[in-house]
Amino acid sequence: MTAVSMTVNGQHVSAEIDPRTLLVQFLREHLRLTGTHVGCDTSQCGCCVVHVNGDAIKSCTTLAATCDGADVVTIEGLAKGDVLHPMQAAFRENHGLQCGFCTPGMIMTAVELVRRKGTDLDEHTIREELEGNLCRCTGYHNIVKAIGAGAQAMGAAAE
Amino acid sequence: MYEFTYHRPGSVSEAAKLAGEHADGKILAGGQTLLPTMKQRLAGPSDLIDLSRLDDLRGIEVKGGVVTIKALTRHVTVATSADVKAAIPALAELAGMIGDPAVRNKGTIGGSVANNDPAADYPSACLALGATITTNKRAIKADDFFKGLFETALEEGEIITSISFPVPEKANYQKFRNPASRYALVGVFVAKTGGHVRVAVTGAGSRGVFRVKDFEAALDANFAPAALDGKSVAASGLNSDIHADAEYRAHLITVMAKRAVAAAA
Ligand SMILES: Cc1cc2nc3c(=O)[nH]c(=O)nc-3n(C[C@H](O)[C@H](O)[C@H](O)COP(=O)(O)OP(=O)(O)OC[C@H]3O[C@@H](n4cnc5c(N)ncnc54)[C@H](O)[C@@H]3O)c2cc1C
Numbered sequence: 001m002t003a004v005s006m007t008v009n010g011q012h013v014s015a016e017i018d019p020r021t022l023l024v025q026f027l028r029e030h031l032r033l034t035g036t037h038v039g040c041d042t043s044q045c046g047c048c049v050v051h052v053n054g055d056a057i058k059s060c061t062t063l064a065a066t067c068d069g070a071d072v073v074t075i076e077g078l079a080k081g082d083v084l085h086p087m088q089a090a091f092r093e094n095h096g097l098q099c100g101f102c103t104p105g106m107i108m109t110a111v112e113l114v115r116r117k118g119t120d121l122d123e124h125t126i127r128e129e130l131e132g133n134l135c136r137c138t139g140y141h142n143i144v145k146a147i148g149a150g151a152q153a154m155g156a157a158a159e
Numbered sequence: 160m161y162e163f164t165y166h167r168p169g170s171v172s173e174a175a176k177l178a179g180e181h182a183d184g185k186i187l188a189g190g191q192t193l194l195p196t197m198k199q200r201l202a203g204p205s206d207l208i209d210l211s212r213l214d215d216l217r218g219i220e221v222k223g224g225v226v227t228i229k230a231l232t233r234h235v236t237v238a239t240s241a242d243v244k245a246a247i248p249a250l251a252e253l254a255g256m257i258g259d260p261a262v263r264n265k266g267t268i269g270g271s272v273a274n275n276d277p278a279a280d281y282p283s284a285c286l287a288l289g290a291t292i293t294t295n296k297r298a299i300k301a302d303d304f305f306k307g308l309f310e311t312a313l314e315e316g317e318i319i320t321s322i323s324f325p326v327p328e329k330a331n332y333q334k335f336r337n338p339a340s341r342y343a344l345v346g347v348f349v350a351k352t353g354g355h356v357r358v359a360v361t362g363a364g365s366r367g368v369f370r371v372k373d374f375e376a377a378l379d380a381n382f383a384p385a386a387l388d389g390k391s392v393a394a395s396g397l398n399s400d401i402h403a404d405a406e407y408r409a410h411l412i413t414v415m416a417k418r419a420v421a422a423a424a
């Protein structure tokens with residue numbers, strides 16, 4: 001067993017875990033934060049993307065033990081109480097989801113994208129940056145629209 | 160995953176000591192190759208030596224015409240580094256073409272070079288730029304480092320600490336990516352350094368990354384796409400799979416090499 005402690009969505013957590021535990025298992029099975037999804041478990045689909053120290057990473061391809069001491073944010077950590085994060089609101093307004101399975105990963109990827117590339121994102125950039133996020137339902141069009149709008153809204157909210 | 164004992168050393172020497180003590184152990188860098196293979200039970204190391212705490216293995220330095228990138232430096236850092244963009248823009252572009260943003264946020268140059276996947280991008284840059292791979296024990300020329308499929312000159316427990324790239328006069332990397340896996344179906348890195356051209360090909364060779372001496376000689380004489388007219392690599396040593404057969408890969412090598420020369424010239 002390996003001892004880990006980290007901050008998840010602002011709360012301090014510690015546990016003794018099997019070192020094989022993936023970050024996504026730790027989040028879903030130990031902390032019961034089931035908003036982070038496992039689509040492929042082979043590092044391809046991006047449904048499991050969370051933020052570790054601000055970086056969007058695939059939690060199915062990261063050991064929880066490596067995240068000892070890290071600051072982790074999951075989809076559950078974005079909204080402020082009943083008020084959705086601007087990117088979440090943009091997905092709702094633009095019909096950026098159908099079944100919703102890929103949505104947590106899409107949103108976590110999008111929020112980090114805005115942090116890296118700013119709030120004015122053209123369609124080409126958004127599509128390139130979604131390289132690692134697969135959606136089986138929407139055909140991406142409304143996801144791209146939602147991210148563009150969400151990025152603008154994040155800019156407006158920051159002013 | 161098979162069971163393993165987890166270690167998180169605080170220094171390179173401690174990591175090297177652990178690696179030396181556990182012959183069936185493996186080093187964990189970004190985990191973007193090793194963890195998927197362990198999940199599929201294609202690898203079952205007895206011990207995992209996690210380098211994530213070794214901050215002195217991170218960073219980029221440009222000095223005396225050489226770009227030195229420490230082993231744990233992530234792809235995203237190389238892709239966005241103002242120093243790399245100024246000195247060897249082709250190298251920054253290559254790093255930005257690896258996988259997807261989440262992979263680039265974790266994957267490291269040391270892990271990529273150590274792994275020597277026949278479709279990985281960095282090995283072509285190392286060969287074409289005449290890089291030197293430095294480990295905790297010695298310095299190895301790229302020409303002596305890549306030994307075949309997933310094989311390198313690294314000995315058991317040897318740890319890459321940095322990779323140094325001499326700044327070229329001209330360089331460019333052209334990647335024809337497999338749209339599903341994002342790896343190179345064919346990638347060609349062309350560089351002219353100290354008046355000499357080197358051409359390295361990844362994704363295609365059945366023994367991994369390789370140089371094309373015939374192209375190099377033609378480009379030494381005339382650094383222009385037309386110098387490669389009528390030239391090609393024999394299909395016999397190239398991979399055939401469901402994505403592309405050897406003849407198609409051979410064709411792509413010339414096409415991508417010409418594009419790289421045109422972009423670099
Ligand atoms: C979806 C996806 C797409 C990808 N697409 C591409 C692509 O387009 N092009 C590409 O080139 N790669 C691609 N990769 C692979 C990626 O670049 C990996 O990051 C890289 O191959 C390995 O780096 P790592 O730091 O993750 O190493 P790890 O997975 O941690 O380790 C890989 C191997 O190297 C060894 N190792 C690691 N560091 C050292 C060191 N310092 N010294 C000695 N040995 C060491 C480990 O023991 C292990 O055997 C992709 C990966 C994924 C998951």
Ligand code: FES
Pocket residue numbers: 037038039040041042043044045046047048049058059060061
């Ligand atoms: S579940 Fe992690 S990438 Fe698909």
Ligand code: FES
Pocket residue numbers: 096097098099100101102103134135136137138
């Ligand atoms: S909305 Fe169903 S997978 Fe994207």
